Amino acid sequence: MTSVAVHTIVGMKANYQFSNICGTVYRQGNVLFTPDGNSLLSPVGNRVAVFDLVNNKSRTLPFENRKNVAVIALSPDARLLLSVDDDGRAVLVHFRRGVVLHHIHFKKPVTDVQFSPDGKYIAVTHDAHVQVWRTPNHLxxxxxxxxxxxxYTGHHDEVLSIRWAPDSTCFITTSRDMTARLFTLNPVEGFRPKTFAGHRDAVVGAFFSSKSNAIYTVSRDGAVFTWKAKTDQDMDTDDGDDPAPIPSGASDTIPMTRWGVHERHYFNLPNTKVVCTTFHPPSNLLVVGFSTGVFGLWEMPQFTNIHTLSISQEKISSIDISSSGEWLAFGARKLGQLLVWEWQSESYVLKQQGHYFDMNTLAYAPDGQTIATGGDDGxxxxxxxxxxxxxxxxxxxxAPVMDVTFAKQGSVLFSASLDGTVRAYDLVRYRNFRTFTSPSPVQFSALAVDPSGEVVAAxxxxxxxxxxxxxxTGKLLDVLSGHEAPISSLSFCPSGSNQLASGSWDKSVRIWSVFGRSRAVESLTLSxxxxxxxxxxxxxxIAASTLDGQITFFDVRSSKQTNSIDARKDISGGRKADDRVSAANNASSKAFTSMTYTADGTCILAGGNSKYVVLYDVREAVLVKKFQISENLSLDGTQEFLDSRKVNSVGINTDLIDDRGDASDLEDRMDTTLPGAARGAGDMSVRKYRQEARTKCVRFSPTGRAWAAASTEGLLIYALDESLAFDPFDLTIDLTPQSVLEVLAERTYLKALVLAFRLNEKPIVQRVYESVPRSDVRLVxxxxxxVYVPALLQFIAEHLERGPHVEFDLVWIHAVLMAHGRYLRDRNVEMAPVLRAVQKxxxxxxxxxxxxxxxxxxYVDTQVYD
Incomplete structure (x- = not known):
């Protein structure tokens, strides 16, 4: 094989690109509807996920912020997305393509960003100030x-929210200084910034009514004030010399109006704070989220309560309403919940929640369409x-779920937990139909199911x-003893023989003949x-990864070592905030905790306590590709160099100092640790827990087209990027799309199909494929x-999934399998991904x-009854 072909094959194996995040739906920040109301944007760590509520799909935009996303804003034409992280560093993205256009650093943490209704300006909070920027031209x-x-200045404390007037000429801001202020975009003669005072707590939201003849302000203590233009009688009793209200219809009506409190309303919910609020001007709906997990709808200006519902056990962090006013979106940060509620029918459009704590394990179903995950939340x-x-x-x-696996048929799911049980779940009826326990209580950390699905081991x-x-039957069949330390991993032999491999902290791998009479045990000693x-x-x-960063390979029949890979240097990298050594020298704690072979067995994918997931070629023992699971600097272990400016006089990184006492909400300031377990708040050595960037589990999809990683950020899915796969095999200078179509016009279907596969252009392949008459399919x-049979089968599988020509595709599959079945059977390992794609x-x-x-x-039954 030529070197070009070798590089092509290796490139195809390594050509996995980030595709989606499944295990996390919301972390922090604001949730946001698109202008058409069909999709919802939600920050997940340092990325932004888009949930299509009409087609019931989710996708994650490909860009990453430096740290966790704090606030996002979408332009009125849905073309530009501004994503700002915790430090105030922003990324301007072309929303539809997911391409980063520009970067900007606002120098201070940002609490709110709003595009003007005409899309020409962006208003950004800047501590006690507000900055307005011109929107960059994305073209x-x-x-x-x-x-x-x-x-714009005037507030005496941090600005919390911004809301533009419908005509984009002015905007109103709210602040922790218990006031709201009105500013004009451009100077207006005779205008002085208006201050809306009178609240007794921080003002969390201020909104214009649909006709801009009223302003509503909502404070954290549950007060809602309605502001309207003062009448002539109010003017007479007031000593001010401001001009009288301008008649409705003038362009500067809002700034020149003299505003006064018209009505005061209160929610009157004891021990409850308003956390977030939004307003829908066309229907005059005020939506409020409370610290107790309750939300309410009020119709303004009458302040009529339409609906109140408890949707979470924790406080609602963010709230938004769709442009039609039908759907409400809620994000609850502590539990990672994302909810979309249709208030008129009182039903959920979307209700999703990730794992509350770390995700420990994952398993692909045999068809590759579903993934099961287990977490520390049980x-x-x-x-x-x-x-x-x-x-x-x-x-x-x-207790935490440590391992999950599917039975071969895919309708039964098994899980092992530290609570001392192994459970079997029926995925047809969605119930736990069997619970396996040991004679004396133990904690289970590893799980395996034999290929027949009849025996489960833990x-x-x-x-x-x-x-x-x-x-x-649920009965205990056998107890295998011999290991002298905790068991970390189990694996049944895939071919259906009676072998079970177990790895332990006692530096050994044991291969048990579990069903044979001999009950033979082969012990392999490692370093x-x-x-x-x-x-x-x-x-x-069989492959075994060890704590010293080695991957060792053994021949199962001879029990001899065949190869080894020193992987420690490959996954070293990433320095924690309290590390005393550099990232390059900090390889002592790096090791792989999870491994999986590719379907053809030529490569192995491994991940562990590092920010890298690594793909190796087994035969050559060489590194094929490194995947960095996250670039999020909010996580520990993602940056290579530490900032010495963040180290204080006693040598402690300021990122690790617990700053809970500075939080604005009482529940965030409260110390919930047990007495004696933590020192006083005045001690600067009190540490704060930071999540580390690490991978708990990696698994390949049975189709081989994707792999998934259970990581700190959630369930990351990497899929093959088809656009980059190009094989120049048998390519000649006269092979062009025009020449293929000319051959097709001559009705030489076999030659046209071969030329199309050589060219490897999907539209051309599809056109030739669909032009073959049904009567000629068997012959072709x-x-x-x-050499082209795998590519043909892969194409037919994708065509069957997406196209309407079901019978035509089935005829093709039957013809190819009948003609080349023996060839495929002899290379079943190599052809496994293609055959699984067809099966799916x-x-x-x-x-x-x-x-x-x-x-x-x-339908027939209803017709009969009618």
Missing amino acids: VREFAPFVLHRT KLKVWSVHTGFCFVTFSEHT GSTDSFEVFMWSVQ SDVLSVAFRPDSAE ARQMPV ALGDVQETISSLEQVRRE
């Missing part, structure tokens, strides 16, 4: 795109890869034993504690060169047809 490449229009969640949504949550476990951390149960074991798909090789499939497409078609048949039967 023009500018050297200095952000131009400051004006800086919950087991099942996610759809296609939509990115969690569709079922099991909460039977009472390893314990305290008794150092492996327990095996019958799935059908350090074993953290993970994995069988190659053909069962001929039989004469197809075997056929499964989807079968499910669609069965659901249509069910609808048809119901």
